[in-house]
């Protein structure tokens with residue numbers, strides 16, 4: 592796309608080019624709910640409205656709108672480079688949208704490629720560090736570690752954890768945070784089947800408690816009532 596046309600589109604000019612694609616592809620009726628249809632404003636936790644993302648000098652996607660309500664979950668799927676991580680980072684406020692708006696109505700907890708846990712500390716102390724920042728109490732950390740099967744690893748330095756164990760630790764931090772909005776970028780990477788089951792169970796519990804989940808993943812997880820947004824269709 593040439594620069595003039597891209598600039599016009601970012602400025603909100605009407606689409607006239609027949610090559611333009613719709614901004615998203617609807618896969619399941621649940622997605623319509625996730626976008627806000629039939630969901631009261633009071634239930635909404637996260638809304639992206641006609642968002643565009645530019646990385647470097649490249650337009651990665653534009654015109655993406657979605658909404659997550661309490662109890663909702665949306666799976667961002669698509670090939671490498673489609674913009675899944677970028678969308679998660681926009682939702683987290685770590686990237687600025689080139690166009691459109693991002694509205695977060697509650698606290699977020701994020702998993703991305705880094706575990707954000709001090710590699711020098713034993714796992715329990717590394718999680719307790721974040722618990723103090725998030726002003727949550729010890730029992731919640733214990734519970735989160737239990738949910739991800741981490742109790743036996745409490746005294747192991749984070750640097751010595753395997754890839755899958757580190758992902759489980761990052762997930763425990765999200766669980767312990769108590770944040771209603773979970774932004775999970777490839778949370779299951781490196782996890783074995785048992786850990787994936789724990790992850791799926793944690794997501795179900797969080798939704799049951801009125802939380803919501805935005806999930807980027809290359810592969811499907813066995814999550815009930817999951818809306819889908821194919822980022823590959825935007826490229």
Ligand SMILES: Nc1ncnc2c1ncn2[C@@H]1O[C@H](COP(=O)(O)OP(=O)(O)OP(=O)(O)O)[C@@H](O)[C@H]1O
Pocket residue numbers: 646647651669670671672673674675676677678822
């Ligand atoms: N820091 C950056 N600076 C410039 N471009 C970037 C940067 N990070 C990502 N990109 C580009 O943005 C596009 C989207 O990347 P992103 O990581 O969001 O995709 P993804 O769908 O998550 O990919 P993957 O499946 O490989 O994780 C890619 O073309 C990538 O090269």
